[in-house]
Each structure stands twice: as C-alpha cells, then as structure tokens.
Amino acid sequence: MRLLKASLLGLSVLASMSAAARAADDLVVGVTYLDAQGFYAGVRKGVQVGGTELGKNLQIIETNVAADVAKEASFIDRLVSAGAQVIVVSAVSPEGSVKAIKRANEAGVPVVCYNTCIREDDMKKYVYAYAVGDPFTFGYKIGQVAAADFEKAGKKEPKIAILNCEFVDVCVQRRKGFEKALGEKVPGYKIVANQEATILDKAITTGEKIITANPDIDAFWGESGGASLGAAKAIRNQGKAGTMVAYGSDMTTEIAQEIVAGDVMRATVDVSGQALGKLALTQAVNAVEKKPQGALIVPNPVDLYTSADQARAWLAAHPDGLP
Known part of the structure; x- marks a missing residue:
C-alpha cells in the first residue's frame, strides 16, 4: 500500500x-x-x-x-x-x-x-x-448509564455540566439523546452549564471554572474525547474525586485508564x-x-464501556492507543 x-x-x-x-x-x-x-x-x-x-x-x-x-x-x-x-x-x-x-x-x-x-x-x-x-443513540446510551446511577443514588434532581463539541451538528444530536435518556428516568435533572471545550487543555480549564462556579455539581458529561478527559482531570484537580463523576464520549488510552482507576470516570460511549x-x-x-448506491446512511456500531474489565480489554486490544 x-x-x-x-x-x-x-x-x-x-x-x-x-x-x-x-x-x-x-x-x-x-x-x-x-x-x-x-x-x-x-x-x-x-x-x-x-x-x-x-x-x-x-x-x-x-x-x-x-x-x-x-x-x-x-x-x-x-x-x-x-x-x-x-x-x-x-x-x-x-x-x-x-x-x-x-x-x-x-x-x-x-x-x-x-x-x-x-x-x-x-x-x-x-x-x-x-x-x-448514530449520534442520538450515542448520547442516549451514555445518558441511560448516568440516569441509572442517579436513580440508584436517590438523586431526583441531579446537576450536570456538559463540555460540548456542538459546533458540529452530530454533537447537538448526541446531547439530545443524552437528555432524552435523563428525562425518562430523572426528569428533574438540570444542566447547569453547557460550554464548548473539545481540546484537552481548554476542557480542563473550562471544567475547573465550572466547578468553581457550581461546586455542588453531581456530574460532567464530555461530548467528545478531549472534553471527557478534560472533565475527569478538572474534577480531580479541584479535589472532587469521589463526590463528582464524569461520563465520557469516545474511547482512548487515557479514558480507558480513567475507567480502570474508577474514582472519577464512570463510563464512556464510543464509535470506533x-x-x-x-x-x-x-x-x-x-x-x-x-x-449501485445503497442506503445513504451506513450505520457503524455504537459501543458502551462501563467497567474496568471492559476498559482493560480495550487497552489490550489497542496497544498502539488508536481507537
């Protein structure tokens, strides 16, 4: 080649x-x-x-x-x-x-x-x-995980911050799916912040500022890989590990390692x-x-990672770190 x-x-x-x-x-x-x-x-x-x-x-x-x-x-x-x-x-x-x-x-x-x-x-x-x-399914799947966690913890009005990539429509659809899943199980949820931050450094600083302004947030959701990792690092940098969690989008070596660590990153959803x-x-x-042209939309699977074992398996299958 x-x-x-x-x-x-x-x-x-x-x-x-x-x-x-x-x-x-x-x-x-x-x-x-x-x-x-x-x-x-x-x-x-x-x-x-x-x-x-x-x-x-x-x-x-x-x-x-x-x-x-x-x-x-x-x-x-x-x-x-x-x-x-x-x-x-x-x-x-x-x-x-x-x-x-x-x-x-x-x-x-x-x-x-x-x-x-x-x-x-x-x-x-x-x-x-x-x-x-499918971006709506993508957001819906990780939203279901978050909603189940909030239900289990008895949080009927969870406060959530989002680090987004909504300069592209696919990320808008992801959020719609995420909020749909939340609304079905915890209709009292509140999005307290939704700011664009896809690059890691910006996601960390934006996340830290959001935590400073809203120290009682229950969770972050990152709509992209950089946003997800940035949210986890912001939570840890602000001393909120163990009381505040992150839900991710995309799978990378660093995100898999966060899931294995288990103190901040709860789960991630991914399209390989x-x-x-x-x-x-x-x-x-x-x-x-x-x-001959077939269906215009050609679907690719949407995968969910919710456990340390799943994250370790991903790491073993991707030694080069490429998702």
Missing part, C-alpha cells in the same frame, strides 16, 4: 497522473479530518488497513482542516483539480460545507461522508454515502475510529467502482 500525504508536491504529482496510467488496484483518495484528536488518528488507520484488506494500493492525500470551513473548501477544490478519484470527508458544517462538496460532485468526484456530514436534503443530492454511528475508517473506505471504493 502506498501512502501519499497532502502537500503541494503530492498534489502536483497526482495532477500529472492520467487515469490510464493507474493500475486497476490503485485508488487515489482524498481524506479530511476534523481535528487532530485520537479519534481521527483511528479513522486514518482504519482507512489504511481497509485499503490493504480490499487489495487496493492507496494514494492518500490528507489533511486536518481544524474545523475550518474555508480550509476544508480549499482542500476539496485542490483534490478535484489534482485528480483524486474519491473524497472522504468529515464535514465541518451542515450548511457551510455544502458548496465545496457540491463542486466535487458536479466535477464527477464522488464524496463519502463519515462521522459528520451536510444537511440531509443536500446529502441526497451530492453524497454517495454517510458512514456514521478504525471501524468507521474502514467502513467509509469501503463506501468510497464502491463509489469509484460505480456500484
């Missing part, structure tokens, strides 16, 4: 390649990542492994768009000009990402979304497939980045090979 990372040189090389010069098992694929956190490293590995399993020589042009619509649009346009055969994208914005994806589609380059995508009406027009772990990367690449190959 050959890998070609994003660069002006790589793009110019691709632009000089004719379709006839490519072997039947060659696949030139452009891939965007929404940020640099562990989940997207897992997606990257899944794409690479998926290529090997499918017998494809991958030439990957990739970049982290850093949740920047302008950067995403520029990169997609460059991919089209360079001759990428398919684009695999975690869209920055349901609205703002539409124009670039539309341009790719109209240029004859199929687009496959994963994890995040554009609005459903636009998806139907411009996207071949959307590989995703590697599995999602493989699934997205399979759809990309189908699109390039012009296979």
Whole structure:
C-alpha cells in the first residue's frame, strides 16, 4: 500500500497522473479530518488497513482542516483539480460545507461522508454515502448509564455540566439523546452549564471554572474525547474525586485508564475510529467502482464501556492507543 500525504508536491504529482496510467488496484483518495484528536488518528488507520484488506494500493492525500470551513473548501477544490478519484470527508458544517462538496460532485468526484456530514436534503443530492454511528443513540446510551446511577443514588434532581463539541451538528444530536435518556428516568435533572471545550487543555480549564462556579455539581458529561478527559482531570484537580463523576464520549488510552482507576470516570460511549475508517473506505471504493448506491446512511456500531474489565480489554486490544 502506498501512502501519499497532502502537500503541494503530492498534489502536483497526482495532477500529472492520467487515469490510464493507474493500475486497476490503485485508488487515489482524498481524506479530511476534523481535528487532530485520537479519534481521527483511528479513522486514518482504519482507512489504511481497509485499503490493504480490499487489495487496493492507496494514494492518500490528507489533511486536518481544524474545523475550518474555508480550509476544508480549499482542500476539496485542490483534490478535484489534482485528480483524486474519491473524497472522504468529515464535514465541518451542515450548511457551510455544502458548496465545496457540491463542486466535487458536479466535477464527477464522488464524496463519502463519515462521522459528520451536510444537511440531509443536500446529502441526497451530492453524497454517495454517510458512514456514521448514530449520534442520538450515542448520547442516549451514555445518558441511560448516568440516569441509572442517579436513580440508584436517590438523586431526583441531579446537576450536570456538559463540555460540548456542538459546533458540529452530530454533537447537538448526541446531547439530545443524552437528555432524552435523563428525562425518562430523572426528569428533574438540570444542566447547569453547557460550554464548548473539545481540546484537552481548554476542557480542563473550562471544567475547573465550572466547578468553581457550581461546586455542588453531581456530574460532567464530555461530548467528545478531549472534553471527557478534560472533565475527569478538572474534577480531580479541584479535589472532587469521589463526590463528582464524569461520563465520557469516545474511547482512548487515557479514558480507558480513567475507567480502570474508577474514582472519577464512570463510563464512556464510543464509535470506533478504525471501524468507521474502514467502513467509509469501503463506501468510497464502491463509489469509484460505480456500484449501485445503497442506503445513504451506513450505520457503524455504537459501543458502551462501563467497567474496568471492559476498559482493560480495550487497552489490550489497542496497544498502539488508536481507537
């Protein structure tokens, strides 16, 4: 498997390649990542492994768009000009990402979304497939764990703080699922704070400020991996371990270790980045090979980790730390 990372040189090389010069098992694929956190490293590995399993020589042009619509649009346009055969994208914005994806589609380059995508009406027009772990189910599953814990503790009006990633719609859907589960079991719950904080350092400082302002919080929920780990560290830094808990999203080595420790992180919910990367690449190959389009939404499993044994098993299965 050959890998070609994003660069002006790589793009110019691709632009000089004719379709006839490519072997039947060659696949030139452009891939965007929404940020640099562990989940997207897992997606990257899944794409690479998926290529090997499918017998494809991958030439990957990739970049982290850093949740920047302008950067995403520029990169997609460059991919089209360079001759990428398919684009695999975690869209920055349901609205703002539409124009670039539309341009790719109209240029004859199929687009496959994963994890995040554009609005459903636009998806139907411009996207071949959307590989995703259902975000509402994602939030609902971890909300059920939290609700059961509150019920068991006799907390009818638990106070909860959220560190969110709601600049993307998928995280809004996660919260809706989370609150739906809470409302079914502990309808008196109160969200006392809901602030954006996906990068670890920001999540820690934001979490600490929330605790200072609301020292009687019962729990945090982090909507992403960085937010989850940041919430756990903020609780520990503020001396609240044992009296305040965290519920997580995504699975990483550090989050698994927190669950094993057992004093702060109660559970996490996860969509495997590697599995999602493989699934997205399979759809990309189908699109390039012009296979009939199936269901637009292609589901990926949503996994729940609630015990130290489950966390240890994850650690053993992921020695490289990639989710």
